Amino acid sequence: MDTVSKQGASVREQVSATEWQVRTDLAALYRLVALFGWDDLIFTHITAKVPGTEHFLINPYGMMFDEITASSLVKIDLHGNKVMDSEYDINPAGFTIHSCIHAARKDAMCVLHTHSINGVAVSAQKDGLLPLSQFAFIALRSLSYHDYEGLALNPEEQPRLVHDLGSNNYLILRNHGLLTVGQTMAEAFQAMHRLEAACMAQVRAQAGGGELIYIPPEVLARAAVESPADRAYKASLAWPGLLRRLDRRNPGYAE
Secondary structure (H helix, E strand, C coil): HHHHHHHHHHHHHHCCCHHHHHHHHHHHHHHHHHHHHCEEECCHHHHHEECCCEEEECCCCCCCCCCCCCCCCCCCCCCCCCCCCCCCCCCCHHHHHCCCCCHHHCCCCCCEEEEEHHHHHCCCCCCCCCCCCCCHHHHHHHEEEEEECCCCCCCCHHHHHHHHHHCCCCCECCCEEEEEEEECCHHHHHHHHHHHHHHHHHHHHHCCCCCCCCCCHHHHHHCCCHHHHHHHHHHHHHHHHHHHHHHHCCCCCCC
């Protein structure tokens, strides 16, 4: 048995079956973000709460997203302290952003943050996400913004971040990137897929140079905020297929 397998068995033996499933799904989510081209080398983060605890899992700082496994994820508390042995450290910026959202939003079991080129491009536009696509039509009803305050290392920024997110599930960090929350990894991924697609469509439509057609205000007013049950149902339909795609292209996340 190789070193990775030994480490995986060791970690799996130390945690509950529930935590191992969360670890497996989170590792898969990291690899899916890489597969879809939303990663930024070893930077940005995806975190998931360990059910029934105040602990959450975060990426080992220095590991590429397409390398992450269930056993390599680092378990920390809301103060950034490791609560389980790991050879890896964590990125302080990830702790600053994610810990306050997990603490404030009990429904935010997963927090997904990216620096995708499309997302950063839209985050730098004064008017933000425009009503140009069906992707935007859905996201806009649960979208908020947070102004840039520099590298996310200052704990004093946390209350403002939490306030700006509010009860929404989509957040554009101005001049910075995108963030989504979900009750599961599947929900957070689906939300990010939608927000990223809305940003991509906007950037491409603007680059086309033609006159843009905005979704009329009266149509936007008919957009309903997705219920938790509806979000969970749609995400549960797509997630198994995403895992099958990952198993074909980059297996090994469950180690």
